Amino acid sequence: MNWKRALALAIVAGAVLSVVGALALRGGGTHYGPFIRTGRVGVVYIEGTIVSGRGGDTLTSTSVGSDEVVGYLRDALSDSSIRAVVLRLNSPGGSAAGSQEIAGEVARLQEAGKKVVASMGDVAASGAYLVASAADLVMADPGTITGSIGVIMEISNLEALLGKLGISVKTIKSGEHKDLGSSTRPLTEEEQALLQEMVDDVHRQFVAAVVEGRGLSRARVEELADGRIFTGRQAVELGLVDSLGNLHDALDEAARLAGLGEEYGVREYGEVSPLSWFLERIGGAALAAGLVPLDGRWRGPAVPALELLKMPWPDR
């Protein structure tokens, strides 16, 4: 074989082997992105009101669905190159069930030996705090608004308003409590007691989650769990947050906890789309103008839902 043929063979074989080698070295995960020898840290963004199921954007609000977040966390779970996950929280809370679904998935990651760090942005309150409390490490900015450990259910009574409009509503129901929470009549004392018991039960679940996640005594958490909010700095002093730092500090901490070196890769899940960014800005402008409620979400009448108390976005 002359040298030209040998060189051509080397070039062609080298090209094929480089691809085969990269495939072999990529690791056992399902992600086929750039191969990082030391492993990677995944970043999952939880931005907006937490809802169970699918989230979405409207002109006035942004919500993040637990299905989406759980999907990202499952992806990180099955990707062997992801050794730690940072939850970037910028949420006033939301649905109790949605928050619990996400917290449950955090526990699943930890059971698999992956470290989870919560990084709080502007707000990580209520349901978002429930999620954060499940992490191995919780970090916040000094001015972060967090806490708000509590549960709320709001039911409007529009009976008088409907009467002024000449609207009467006749309800036909199969059971005594089938129209529980109806906005067309006031709550009875029995109904109020029923709903209060539900709210208290979810509150107990919330407290238990914080006790388990943060390693605090039940008495201490109950003392703090009256719905009040804290700054990030206050939360550190109270033991609700471990340390102060931004997202990049959280990434470094996650890599350190996972035993990765300084040269670690990062994979972002669910990056914010330009449409979401745009809608969020429109929603923010509307909030600033006082056109929509401060919690950024319209509530329809007679739609009782257990919600972990949500806080207004601080800059709107």
Place this chain on the structure above:
Amino acid sequence: MTEEGSVGPVAPLPAEGGPPPAGKGGGAVGRGLEAIFGVLFSPGATLTALAARPPLGLAALVVGVTSVLGAMVSVLGVDLPVPLGPGPIAVWVLAVVAAAYFSWLAAAAGTHLVAELLGGRGRATGLAALLGVAQSPGFILQPVLLVLALARVGWQWAALLALAGWVLALDVMAVRRSHQLSVGRAVGAVFLPGCAAAVVLFLLLAAMIALAFPLVQTIPWPEPW
């Protein structure tokens, strides 16, 4: 890479059943490897020789292998937003290979048509063979792209630009050899079909947007409740 003067003499139209392009003996594999080496490092003389006996089989092999390499590099070198299992990757590779063969043959047909209109004389199959082996720079630059992507250097665009420039230069030389055209006309024969395709695609896209816009206007805005 060497090339005769840009306005130098044009190789004569190859005769049917001419001499083998390069080397002596060694079988088809050896001749193929020598042809690839020649296209990469001595393209002028090699393409002139290959034009005398167009290696259509070798060209198809080069297009196939380089497109598989390109497809795999695109999967391995890009941080995908969603994980891909072996099934979707196989589908992606097959789609890229199919697209590569289609665009190779379409480019050969379009270039041959324009070259004939510009006064060139040659066979479409011969041109297709030369345009196929002109994809050989992929053997060098696809691994470079892969290394740049994995090292997160961020210079993939430069490698892609180099690959495109190298292949286009070889395409122009291939048209000159196969259809006996001047450099200017060969450049026109290479670029005009692509430009025409781009214009047609743009017009189709504009027409689709014009048709879709009234539909979009009828979609109601979501109302909070």
